[in-house]
Amino acid sequence: MNGYSGMFITFEGPDGSGKTTQIARVAEELARQGFPVMATREPGGTAISDKIRSIILDPENGEMADRTEVLLYAASRAQHVEEKILPALREGRIVLCDRFVDASMAYQAYGLGLSAEAVAAINRFATGGLVPDRTYLIDVPVAVTQERLAARAARHPALGLDRIEQKDAGYHGRVRESFQAIAAAEPERIRIVRGDRPPDEVFAELSGNCLSLLAKRVKR
Structure with a gap:
């Protein structure tokens, strides 16, 4: 047993995969169907974690050492798990999280070497050994990642x-490969979803699979 009555579902994928948009849609659908759902993100999710997020992602912090990056992500995650994720799971809620430990393995362990x-x-x-009940890996080729990031930057130049996101294509390629390797090693937990399709198709697969999983595991 996990020690909680809710369900922990994470969404992973390369930058530009569309997972953040899809999480919002899935959360809305689950709530519409009567499930007690909470959507959150990493790094961030709490006041302390958001402050750490701003340090990690600030382009001006280009001198950040790789080990510092690992530890900052873990610190943000520790606070997030303790303050927000575990209490929600103990209340029986469905927690949808935008990134978790798999992201650190892909981006820091393999991406940074x-x-x-x-x-x-x-x-x-940092997590006390917490492992997601299900992870959806929204996979897109590196070329799609680069195109989508460029398009977003053009739409929102001030941001x-x-x-x-500013790292080169080689880095993003290593990240994608590592996500695929992680998924291959844990096929029962991780479901790969092609993200280079129309958003409605991606949503239909995600929401359908998620609802099927919840119907078996969670009582409303």
């Missing part, structure tokens, strides 16, 4: 791209 064992250990400590 750091020790996967070290990154995993740091995050086990620009954050420190992670």
Whole structure:
């Protein structure tokens, strides 16, 4: 047993995969169907975690050491789990989270070339060993990532791209490959969803699978 009565569902994917938009749509659909749902994100989700997020993603912090990045993400996650995620799960809520530990493994361990064992250990400590019940990996090719990020920057020039999004195509390619490797290693937890399709098709697959999963696991 997990020690809680709710369900923890995470959404992962390369930058520009569309997962943030899809989480909002899935959360709305679950709420419409009567499920007690909470959507949140990482890094962030709490006042303390959001402050850490601003440090991590600020393009002006280009001198940030790779190990510092790992530890900041883990610190943000520790506060998020303790203050927001676990209380919601204990209340029996469905928690939809935009990124979790898989992102650290993909972006920091493999993207930056750091020790996967070290990154995993740091995050086990940060989360108290919390593992998602289901993870949806919205996968898009690197070319799509680059196109979507460029289009978004053009639409919102004042916002620009954050420190992670500004990294080169080689980095984003390693991130995508690592996500695929993580999914291959844990096929029962992680479901790959093609994100290079019309958003309505992606939503239909996500919401349909999610509702099917919840129907088996959660009592309303």
